[in-house]
Amino acid sequence: MEQEHAVGQESQFEVAEIMRGLYGDGIIACRAAFAPALIAELRADIDQLFAQALAVEGGALNRGPNRYYVEVHPERLRSFVAIASHPWVRAVCSAVLGPEYRIVEVGFDVPGPGAMHQPWHRDFAAPPETVRGRRLSSLAFNITTVDVTEDMGPFEIAPGTQWDLFEGDPMFPDQSLWPRYEALAQRKLPKVGDISARSALTIHRGTANRSALSRPVLVLGADAPDATNAIKHDLQLSRAFYDSLPHALRRHLACRVVKQLEPIRQAHTIEGLKTGVAMGGAMGG
Numbered sequence: 001m002e003q004e005h006a007v008g009q010e011s012q013f014e015v016a017e018i019m020r021g022l023y024g025d026g027i028i029a030c031r032a033a034f035a036p037a038l039i040a041e042l043r044a045d046i047d048q049l050f051a052q053a054l055a056v057e058g059g060a061l062n063r064g065p066n067r068y069y070v071e072v073h074p075e076r077l078r079s080f081v082a083i084a085s086h087p088w089v090r091a092v093c094s095a096v097l098g099p100e101y102r103i104v105e106v107g108f109d110v111p112g113p114g115a116m117h118q119p120w121h122r123d124f125a126a127p128p129e130t131v132r133g134r135r136l137s138s139l140a141f142n143i144t145t146v147d148v149t150e151d152m153g154p155f156e157i158a159p160g161t162q163w164d165l166f167e168g169d170p171m172f173p174d175q176s177l178w179p180r181y182e183a184l185a186q187r188k189l190p191k192v193g194d195i196s197a198r199s200a201l202t203i204h205r206g207t208a209n210r211s212a213l214s215r216p217v218l219v220l221g222a223d224a225p226d227a228t229n230a231i232k233h234d235l236q237l238s239r240a241f242y243d244s245l246p247h248a249l250r251r252h253l254a255c256r257v258v259k260q261l262e263p264i265r266q267a268h269t270i271e272g273l274k275t276g277v278a279m280g281g282a283m284g285g
Helices: 015-023 036-054 080-084 087-097 175-184 239-244
Strands: 027-030 067-071 102-111 138-144 155-157 195-198 204-206 217-223 236-238 256-258
Touching: 015 027, 015 087, 036 067, 036 102, 080 217, 087 138, 087 195, 087 217, 236 239, 239 256
Parallel strands: 236 256
Antiparallel strands: 027 195, 067 102, 102 217, 138 195, 138 217, 155 204
């Protein structure tokens, strides 16, 4: 089960519980971490940014039929500082990634009506420090902007599979292994205000959205100092915004500081997610 915590100061979160959850199931959560008003503001910003991204070629990455991913400039999210500075986020990053952790990615997923099952996958190949050293060197935080219901294409994860090794594609296990993930699968139904943290190596998928509603979710990615996920992203802040941030947050940003914001060069394309999976499990439309 996910570890749940009350909102409080960083020192109130038990390192042992954080490590147990992320090294065990591969996912933990903090319930009611954010006020509904903050999430409503976040949803408004995401809706605006998503509309703008769809209007620009390459602005939104295809993650399957009617499923998109968009990286954004942090300062275009009014709640960025509150989210990145949240005591639970800081506590989780420090416990798992070390005190010199770096935020390397800010974006959002939008599974729209008609989005299909994704194939079971991890977000990138397991790095040497995980395969040989059994150490997690990155985390993905997710914040839902809606109360998720069963028909909205909830996120599904196979606990404990961040340690799985398999032949062939390093991100997509062969379909012969899917029954294992089906047997382990936990479907997540977070509420507005909740935040989760997971290893992106834990095998997971988005499920089919059979509702008439989109399910936007914010993504915040963080690395240990020796991880290399920052090269897949283009986190950039304007000089004025960067200088306005507290030092305690600035020191944890792996970013380019620019005079004026530039279009984001989205490089984290995942070819294997462009085709959905039919309900019966076979690839295709």
